[in-house]
Amino acid sequence: MKQTLTTLYRQTGSSYRKRVQGMGTFGILLAFVVICLALALSTPRFMTVSNLTIIVTQVSINALLAFGVTFVIITGGIDLSLGSMVAVTGVVAALFAHPDTYPLIVPLMMALGAGFLMGGFNGLVITRSKVPPFIVTLGTMTIGRGLALILSKGRPVSNLSDTFNFIGGGQVFGVPFPIIILIVVFVLCSLLLRKTIWGRYMYAVGGNEQAARASGIPIAKIKMLVYILSGLLAALAGIVLTSRITTGQPNAGQGFELDAIAAAIIGGTSTSGGSGTMTGTLIGALLIGVISNGLDLLNVTSYYQQVVMGVIIIGAVVLDGLNRKK
Amino acid sequence: MNRLTALTLTFLTTLTLVSCNQNTDSAEGDKPVIGVTMLSMQNEFIVNVSDEIDKKAQEAGVELITVDAERSALKQIEQVESFIAQGVDAIIMNPCEVEASSPAVAKAQAAGIPIINVNSETATKPSAFVGSDDVESARIAMKYIAERLGGKGNVIMIHGYMGQAAQIKREQGAREVLKNYPDLKLIASQTGEWDRAKAMSLMENWIQSYGGQINAVFAHNDEMGMGAVNALTAAGMKDKVVVVSVDAIPDALQAVQKGTLDATVYQNAQQQGSQAIETALKILNKQPYEVQVLIPFQLVTKKNVAQFVK
Numbered sequence: 357m358k359q360t361l362t363t364l365y366r367q368t369g370s371s372y373r374k375r376v377q378g379m380g381t382f383g384i385l386l387a388f389v390v391i392c393l394a395l396a397l398s399t400p401r402f403m404t405v406s407n408l409t410i411i412v413t414q415v416s417i418n419a420l421l422a423f424g425v426t427f428v429i430i431t432g433g434i435d436l437s438l439g440s441m442v443a444v445t446g447v448v449a450a451l452f453a454h455p456d457t458y459p460l461i462v463p464l465m466m467a468l469g470a471g472f473l474m475g476g477f478n479g480l481v482i483t484r485s486k487v488p489p490f491i492v493t494l495g496t497m498t499i500g501r502g503l504a505l506i507l508s509k510g511r512p513v514s515n516l517s518d519t520f521n522f523i524g525g526g527q528v529f530g531v532p533f534p535i536i537i538l539i540v541v542f543v544l545c546s547l548l549l550r551k552t553i554w555g556r557y558m559y560a561v562g563g564n565e566q567a568a569r570a571s572g573i574p575i576a577k578i579k580m581l582v583y584i585l586s587g588l589l590a591a592l593a594g595i596v597l598t599s600r601i602t603t604g605q606p607n608a609g610q611g612f613e614l615d616a617i618a619a620a621i622i623g624g625t626s627t628s629g630g631s632g633t634m635t636g637t638l639i640g641a642l643l644i645g646v647i648s649n650g651l652d653l654l655n656v657t658s659y660y661q662q663v664v665m666g667v668i669i670i671g672a673v674v675l676d677g678l679n680r681k682k
Numbered sequence: 683m684n685r686l687t688a689l690t691l692t693f694l695t696t697l698t699l700v701s702c703n704q705n706t707d708s709a710e711g712d713k714p715v716i717g718v719t720m721l722s723m724q725n726e727f728i729v730n731v732s733d734e735i736d737k738k739a740q741e742a743g744v745e746l747i748t749v750d751a752e753r754s755a756l757k758q759i760e761q762v763e764s765f766i767a768q769g770v771d772a773i774i775m776n777p778c779e780v781e782a783s784s785p786a787v788a789k790a791q792a793a794g795i796p797i798i799n800v801n802s803e804t805a806t807k808p809s810a811f812v813g814s815d816d817v818e819s820a821r822i823a824m825k826y827i828a829e830r831l832g833g834k835g836n837v838i839m840i841h842g843y844m845g846q847a848a849q850i851k852r853e854q855g856a857r858e859v860l861k862n863y864p865d866l867k868l869i870a871s872q873t874g875e876w877d878r879a880k881a882m883s884l885m886e887n888w889i890q891s892y893g894g895q896i897n898a899v900f901a902h903n904d905e906m907g908m909g910a911v912n913a914l915t916a917a918g919m920k921d922k923v924v925v926v927s928v929d930a931i932p933d934a935l936q937a938v939q940k941g942t943l944d945a946t947v948y949q950n951a952q953q954q955g956s957q958a959i960e961t962a963l964k965i966l967n968k969q970p971y972e973v974q975v976l977i978p979f980q981l982v983t984k985k986n987v988a989q990f991v992k
Contacts, residue, residue: 510726512931601909603933605878
């Protein structure tokens with residue numbers, strides 16, 4: 357019964373998608389508001405401007421990665437190489453960001469270039485070889501970690517210029533720069549996904565690849581695009597992270613891919629492809645950040661934090677599922 | 683790839699591996715061969731120890747087979763097993779874990795090959811241990827904090843990975859000192875997993891909850907200490923809070939010089955590396971040797987930092 361309904365809705369296309377996405381985002385938004393209220397009641401230090409600013413700054417790196425992986429998951433893929441790409445691009449940026457060497461544009465372009473190449477490599481292998489994305493990106497995850505260690509000779513790359521460190525640590529009119537990057541990238545990603553033909557193709561490829569192929573959608577190009585986007589956004593995250601901690605660290609970003617995927621899934625992106633929104637992903641990332649910050653404020657030890665985080669991830673998805681059924 | 687190509691490739695790889703092995707075997711006649719397994723070549727301090735082992739070995743005319751255990755005790759045991767199979771003359775192990783790396787020690791000893799632990803310990807006693815007492819490093823750091831605060835104030839502690847030998851010992855040392863200063867209060871502690879970004883986020887959150895109450899921070903390593911410094915500087919609070927950490931990595935030394943990090947504790951990678959080779963050679967040449975070579979820690983502050991910066 358459920359299956360026939362789904363097929364029926366699939367056929368009716370975008371109206372089904374809009375309804376489901378709307379409800380999915382609403383469910384997660386509700387959970388987010390409830391958790392924020394609970395934290396605000398537990399500690400007066402939670403709902404302050406400075407604390408909320410810090411949460412969004414802390415969330416920005418995970419959110420950038422989560423936006424990238426949302427594109428990928430919508431097309432039915434996955435990208436496990438995010439954390440390693442953060443390390444490679446971060447080290448690359450740091451190598452060119454020593455004071456009095458190159459202008460700021462050089463480390464930025466080099467890092468974005470590295471992200472472009474790694475994402476492009478993922479996309480190329482996936483579209484040409486038909487090896488599942490899970491396997492390909494598992495491979496690039498290891499390759500990337502190795503490259504980061506080779507480039508940095510196993511040591512953190514420190515002594516970065518003040519202009520470079522501004523990206524992660526500076527403020528514009530009192531707003532931390534990572535937040536500004538986050539907002540700009542969020543708007544661009546949302547527009548790409550919702551207002552362009554490319555975005556619509558992404559949903560189509562993930563929803564039903566055969567139907568998409570039959571209707572002449574350039575599947576290989578779309579897949580290349582999403583992995584390159586994922587690589588570029590990972591590079592941006594790598595730049596922000598490196599600048600924030602003022603060193604390029606070859607072992608940075610371990611496990612970041614899991615947090616990013618969690619944010620996308622909590623935000624209502626379906627792992628089977630074909631649905632998901634940037635707004636949902638942003639709320640997912642914020643939710644993870646709020647929980648971690650709130651539990652630190654309440655001085656809950658990290659052992660319990662991990663348990664709480666897991667429960668909330670499952671809870672949010674269950675809540676989302678219930679909402680969809682209604 | 684068809685089956686034949688796969689088979690050929692496997693064959694070729696095996697051949698290369700076997701011929702590599704023979705190379706090391708044939709060299710065994712001329713000079714002693716020492717197998718070295720390091721905890722993680724992704725850790726700057728460990729890389730420094732390993733570099734020093736290489737340097738000293740070259741001077742002494744020893745052939746080394748150095749491998750990276752990548753933080754896996756299981757992998758480390760397998761590496762030691764392969765050293766035994768290759769018939770090395772001695773093994774230097776930088777253990778991944780206290781308990782889980784112990785079987786490697788037992789296996790080497792059963793095979794009659796001397797094994798030297800460097801930098802950290804195992805539950806099973808090796809032929810010799812070369813390293814520093816982690817408890818001492820934390821005592822030095824916490825004593826410095828106590829002196830700076832006049833024995834009175836609120837302290838925050840950022841732990842390493844919970845349950846690792848270094849974390850357990852550094853916590854123990856810190857708490858020993860805290861006991862002697864009843865007015866020095868530990869108001870919060872949490873793990874930063876040895877990671878700079880994690881420690882920075884933790885510190886940002888603590889600044890929100892404790893603000894001006896924080897007088898000092900003790901971080902179990904420099905990476906996390908630097909993260910705390912970053913967060914405090916961003917909040918404009920660094921002048922009011924004393925931050926001390928352990929390891930004296932180049933970045934931390936630079937920060938001490940600049941005055942952003944108040945102090946770090948120098949763990950002597952050079953001495954650990956060179957003493958490990960020396961002890962191994964003493965054992966091989968049947969000379970008397972010390973079963974426990976303890977290399978002292980040194981407090982590094984702005985006053986004496988110049989002598990540590992290369």
